[in-house]
Amino acid sequence: METLNTSCLKEGNEIYIEDNINRFYTLLNRHKIKIKNKIFLITDDVIYNIYKDLIYELQSKTECKVYYFAHGENNKNINTVQSIYNFLIENNANRSSTLIALGGGVVGDLVGFVASTYMRGIKFINVPTTLLSQVDSCIGGKVGYDYNGIKNVIGSFYNPVFVYICTRFLKTLEEKQFKDGLGEVVKYGMIKDIQLLDFIDKNYKYILEKKNDKLFYIVKECLNIKLEIVEKDFNDSDLRNILNFGHTVGHGIEVSSNFTISHGEAVALGMLAAVKLSEKKLSLNSEVYMKLEALLEKLELPTRYKVDNYSTFLYAINHDKKNTDKIRFVLLEDISKCKIKVEVTAEEIYSAVEGSISRG
Ligand SMILES: NC(=O)c1ccc[n+]([C@@H]2O[C@H](COP(=O)([O-])OP(=O)(O)OC[C@H]3O[C@@H](n4cnc5c(N)ncnc54)[C@H](O)[C@@H]3O)[C@@H](O)[C@H]2O)c1
Known part of the structure; x- marks a missing residue:
């Protein structure tokens, strides 16, 4: 097991990564988590069904209470938040209780939000189980839920007592979810770490086969990159913007x-369009596009997408909450050299998309 220390979390609070689920109980002790009748594990139905045995074992050791809700982004809403509050109240959760979020980004964001508001804030432990949540959403403190069709519009910044990452959870992920995470992994390489790109290039077959040592390496590298960024800009006012590379398109x-195109696939395509825009706006070397395209192909991520309806497409980009009045992009001067808030016109986006992912 490795420990990543970070100033993002309170002193003494840490991020643990391991490839086998066996140190969790030791960590509960180390962090002085009250156990008997004080732990509430919250997850979704898919994870509950896959990891029933693990959850029973935790129940037998800690007498924790368990609640699960229907999986998916559609349930990242106020109704689920209320149902978790009800469960906590019915089971007498109090200020010395601790919540365990076992699941992907949806579970982590929701449970973190509930922890931040229940009795003005109680402890929570994040146990991310998807690649995306392990490399991205489990750190950085953003918790919340979707409201009125707007993603993550209600939320706060709130940190867990510790994050427990076990790459073995990734073995049961469906391919689509796994690929979603890989899109984000490549993004980290593009914005900060050419060596990570080289590692993926050399090891893509093992990564696709989910070889544990390779997964462990990429998760750890991505976390270190995210931590470095978030430590400098926890409140998301400036530098943290670079994490949105590829996300606008x-x-x-x-x-x-x-x-129908998933988040990770869309990020892969969005990075290609952003690289094409970077060639025009920041004179980025055209070899970067070829390198990225080849890598995405190896990872079986999409590199082509025909935009049929430019008005819906541009409307969505313009109304992305990260954009204000102008369309602003994170672009690249080189691999791992980002420039944020580059203003781009609709015509420039059109020609970048037509000259890259949408080309004939
Ligand atoms: N807080 C942040 O900083 C941040 C950053 C990025 C994304 N997010 C949020 O994360 C969410 C997306 O996260 P996600 O991709 O993890 O989605 P998710 O939580 O919906 O999980 C995807 C699916 O995988 C299933 N699953 C989870 N772990 C599994 C496992 N080990 N084996 C088999 N199936 C498993 C889940 O049940 C679900 O059906 C979005 O709501 C997004 O807004 C938050």
Whole structure:
């Protein structure tokens, strides 16, 4: 097991990564978590069914109470938040209780939010189980839920007592969810770490086979990159923006495809379009596009997408909450050299998309 220390969390609070689920109980002790009748594990139905045995074992050791809700982004809403509050109240959770979020980004964001508000804030432990949640959403403190069709519009910043990452959970992930995470992994390489890109290039077969040592390496590298960024800009006012590389066009693709293209696939396509824009706006070397395209192909992520409806596509980009009045992009001067808030016109986006992912 490895420990990542970070100034993002309170002193003494840490991020643990391991490839086998066996140190969790030791960590509960180390962090002085009260156990008997004080732990509430919250997850979704898919994870509950896959990891029943693990959950029973935890119940037998800690007498924790368990609650699960229906999986998926559609349930990341106020109704689920209320149902968790009800469960906590019915089971007499109090200020010395601790919540365990076992699941992907949806579970982590929801449970973190509930922990931040229940009795003005109680402890929570994040146990991310998807690649995306392990490399991204489990750190950085953003918790919340979707409201009135707007993603993550209600939320706060709140940190867990500790984050427990076990790459073995990734073995049971469906391929689509796994690929979603890989899109984000490549993003980290593009914005900060050419060596990570080289590692993926060399090891892509093992990564796709989910070889544990390779997964462990990429998760750890991505976390270190995210931590470095978040430590400098926890409140998301400036530098943290670079984490949105590929997400602006990506968001347009998700919306204009009616969400048939998943988030990670859309980020892959969005990065290609952003690289093409970077060639025009920041004179980025055209070899970067070829390198990225080849890598995405190896990872079986999409590199082509025909935008059929530019008005929906541009509307989504313009109304992305990260954009204000102007369309602003994170672009690259080189691999791992980002420039944030580059203003781009609709015509420039059109020609970048037509000259890259949408080309004939
Ligand atoms: N807080 C942040 O900083 C941050 C950053 C990025 C994304 N997010 C949020 O994360 C969410 C997406 O996260 P996600 O991709 O993890 O989605 P998710 O939580 O919906 O999980 C995807 C699916 O995988 C299943 N699953 C989870 N772990 C599994 C496992 N080990 N084996 C088999 N199936 C498993 C889940 O039941 C679900 O059906 C979005 O709501 C997004 O807004 C938050």
